Amino acid sequence: MKVLHVIPSLSPFLGGPTTVVINLVKALLNNGVEAQIVTTNHNGSKPLDVPLYEKIEYEQVPVWFLPYFSPPMKEFIFSPALTKWLWQNIKNYDILDNHYLFSYAPSCAAAIARSHNIPYTIRTQGQLAPWALTQSKRKKQIYSMLVERHNLNNAAAIHCTSDTEAQDVRKYGIKSSIVKLPLGVEQVDINPQAVGQLHSVYSISPHTPIILFLSRLCHNKYPDMLIKALSLINADSLDFHLLMAGTGEPDYVKYLKQLVISLNLSDRVTFTGFVQNEQKNLLLQSADLFVLPSVSENFSIATAEAMAAGIPVIVTPGVQLASEIIAANAGYVVEQDINALFQGISDLLNSPKLREELGENGSTWASNRYCPNYIATNLTRIYKAIINKSGFCESEVSQVQEYGSINNYYKTEMPRY
CATH class of the missing domain: 3.40.50.2000 (Glycogen Phosphorylase B;)
Known part of the structure; x- marks a missing residue:
């Protein structure tokens, strides 16, 4: 054939x-x-x-x-x-x-x-x-x-x-x-030194949780909403560092960088540019949380890769993997709203044990289904x-079970923000 x-x-x-x-x-x-x-x-x-x-x-x-x-x-x-x-x-x-x-x-x-x-x-x-x-x-x-x-x-x-x-x-x-x-989704090759290497490469404190946005930087994926949500987090109470991994139209990337500056997040956000191969694997092995607030996203290979790597994920209903994330109990599906995103991220930053549990659930799900x-x-x-x-x-x-419409996702155990 x-x-x-x-x-x-x-x-x-x-x-x-x-x-x-x-x-x-x-x-x-x-x-x-x-x-x-x-x-x-x-x-x-x-x-x-x-x-x-x-x-x-x-x-x-x-x-x-x-x-x-x-x-x-x-x-x-x-x-x-x-x-x-x-x-x-x-x-x-x-x-x-x-x-x-x-x-x-x-x-x-x-x-x-x-x-x-x-x-x-x-x-x-x-x-x-x-x-x-x-x-x-x-x-x-x-x-x-x-x-x-x-x-x-x-x-x-x-x-x-x-x-x-x-x-x-x-x-x-x-x-x-x-x-x-x-x-x-291919499994990431395990590198025991990955976390230390990533923190060193981007000059991030070893104890700072890393939030990963891994996708094209374009308006329908709402990276600006993510940045605005993070600006609501009190730096004195919750530590984090956002890695924006991807590229996009120069004018839009310039807008995002200016937004970071205007919200006083310059020391907490890094634009890595386009990543692939070993650099991408380093991010997937080392991030503590993956966030994609896209308004319209098909399977989202990046989200599936994050799940496979054992990273808890936060997405919005426009990401079509949302129903599987709910079924797997691998993260949160939140409203496409700055405050909802802020609350979901804050919740997981405050809960290392929950992040680990959700990440393990996602990894198991991905190894079985993807x-x-x-x-x-x-x-x-x-x-x-x-x-x-x-x-x-x-x-x-059909390998996709019937979980019901994503419009009914608030009826699940997932948090509603």
Whole structure:
């Protein structure tokens, strides 16, 4: 079985989507599936420095990179070279796994796959969430009418990672089969000296709890709300240091840094910039608390990684892993409000023993549910059912239990702030 994953870009700066597809392909290869990726050399303002028009090993997986042409709609990542490559090579694959919506590569791949009678699946990556659909709303409405709805309704399956994402797909009017399957998260290699090293690298007192924000710095993830919430904490009663790990648009990052200064938090907040590999692992092994107050977040690979690393997490209902955090008792789900965030953070900073308990719960949950090989095994079974046209029952492949709507999360044991 040969599987081709199609994604607009593998830029490291895209964070989650890049990590997801690379981890998925790695796990599939480990399970004996011949999986590859085709993408562009897009990397923001400067292309990735990689060979083009040939299969190479990139981050330990086989990848074909094709050049892109950036039109006025930069996020579209147009690539005539990718179109030609797909026409010439798509018949060599049994199934396509398309990542993302409203972008050229997966849209083009779906159309060409249909013309060659090659089945394909689609990962929407939260792009059908209500908040996401309000961004560039008119463009998405036109694109959906002309292209995207047709692609989605002709997919062999839509791969959703949570109940909420599956509900968003159905609300959008898509009738294709839905596969509910979480994503795999690799365990961090244990480094006994990690905590000491991190405190030393960032000149933080050994006894100061570290709060971690690990994501792209953009307005929908509300890093400014986190900063404002922390400004309410009395420095004399509660110690902390916030590490803002990520990058974003220069103007927005400048705004965040100015906000930190204006709130007198300069000695308690560090902007690490983009982190990956060993530096990222150091953060995940050493942080005492992970916070992501995003208004709209799909699976949130960073949150799952924090859980896997044994870090208690605080998120808002817009993070679609919220129901799993509740079920696992791995942290708090709080209202998207400065005071609610302040109270939740203060509570856990005051309770080292509770932080440890919640962190252990999250680690156990992640090792059971987010094991890459387990996910790959189930995904392989789905691919085979599609290729063999044997069909599958959505309930059979669903790995997401029914916890009820996240709108009812206040009925759980989680704190309401």
